[in-house]
Amino acid sequence: MLKALIFDCDGVIADTERFGHLPAFNQTFEEFGLPVRWSEEEYGVKLKITGGKERMASFLTDEFVRQAHLPTDAEEQWNMVTTWHKRKTAIFQEIVNAGSLPERPGFVRIVDEAIAKRWNLAIASTGMEESVSAILRHVVGQTRAAHFQILTGDIVAKKKPAPDIYLLTLERLKIRPEEAIVIEDSRNGLLAATSAGLRCVITLSSYTVDEDMSEAVLVVSSLGDPDNPIRILANRGKASPGAYITLSDLEACLEPVG
Numbered sequence: 001m002l003k004a005l006i007f008d009c010d011g012v013i014a015d016t017e018r019f020g021h022l023p024a025f026n027q028t029f030e031e032f033g034l035p036v037r038w039s040e041e042e043y044g045v046k047l048k049i050t051g052g053k054e055r056m057a058s059f060l061t062d063e064f065v066r067q068a069h070l071p072t073d074a075e076e077q078w079n080m081v082t083t084w085h086k087r088k089t090a091i092f093q094e095i096v097n098a099g100s101l102p103e104r105p106g107f108v109r110i111v112d113e114a115i116a117k118r119w120n121l122a123i124a125s126t127g128m129e130e131s132v133s134a135i136l137r138h139v140v141g142q143t144r145a146a147h148f149q150i151l152t153g154d155i156v157a158k159k160k161p162a163p164d165i166y167l168l169t170l171e172r173l174k175i176r177p178e179e180a181i182v183i184e185d186s187r188n189g190l191l192a193a194t195s196a197g198l199r200c201v202i203t204l205s206s207y208t209v210d211e212d213m214s215e216a217v218l219v220v221s222s223l224g225d226p227d228n229p230i231r232i233l234a235n236r237g238k239a240s241p242g243a244y245i246t247l248s249d250l251e252a253c254l255e256p257v258g
Contacts, residue, residue, distance in 0.1 A: 003251065004120035004173055004180040005110070006166070006198070009132045009152075011185035011205030013123075013139050014101045017047060018206055024092040025056070028084055035068060044207050050126050050159040050188050053078075053085045089128050096134040103139045104203065106223025106230075106244055111140055113247035115147055122149040124169045124182070126159045149173065161188040166196035181250050183223075187211040199253055201245075204233070217253045220245060 010016045022043045029036045036059055038046060046055045060070070060077055071077055095101065114121055125132050129152045136145045149172055156164035170177060177197035184190050185205040193200040194215045202208075202216040203223055213219045217237040224230035224244030232241060239245075239252040 002179050005114050006122045006124050006182045008184045008189045009125035014103045020095045020101050024088050027091050028088040053081050056081050093134050096138050105225045105228045120173050121147050124165045125152045128153050161191035163192050163196035
């Protein structure tokens with residue numbers, strides 16, 4: 001059976017939200033003279049909103065717009081948000097290129113196993129293509145990154161938790177849902193994957209540890225490594241993980257239960 005691994009990016013490949021996106025948002029707000037600074041706790045709430053531009057637009061209440069002397073026309077506002085987000089993306093890429101984002105345990109090891117077994121590899125993210133590609137190259141290097149098909153950003157009508165990005169990924173990979181396993185870190189991502197008929201493994205990130213992951217076939221603290229063992233929070237499939245997740249464990253998650 002043809003098999004594929006489909007990864008989300010932020011929180012799955014690297015711990016990007018706390019150490020990359022949040023400081024990039026706040027620097028952007030400062031550069032544009034906006035009276036907004038998100039704390040780590042506030043940003044955790046904003047992460048319930050999928051998409052960076054959408055998060056920025058969320059603070060454009062009538063009162064904020066009036067106090068900050070911003071345009072009131074909806075189209076002008078969206079163009080303004082797009083300009084902010086373009087700058088935020090550039091700042092984020094500078095952070096990635098500086099090599100300061102902590103990579104998640106086990107990702108590189110699993111990728112190497114999948115390449116050796118000729119599994120298809122893809123990234124399905126609501127982030128911007130430039131940012132996702134930069135993170136991937138930073139974590140796995142250019143040679144490994146060339147094995148991935150990357151689907152990101154605004155190429156679908158609806159972002160996660162809608163299934164659109166995963167349905168498009170299946171179409172691009174030319175595979176059926178039962179031939180692929182998704183690795184996500186958030187409930188929005190989990191719902192997007194399962195709504196597309198895909199089985200999903202959750203590797204919890206620092207902002208998602210308290211989210212409901214009841215639809216996931218397997219929930220772990222991370223993919224783990226020999227020197228960085230995992231905690232198993234839920235196992236509803238046929239995998240029998242040891243100290244860390246292997247490609248065989250992920251393959252077992254595809255097996256029917258019951």
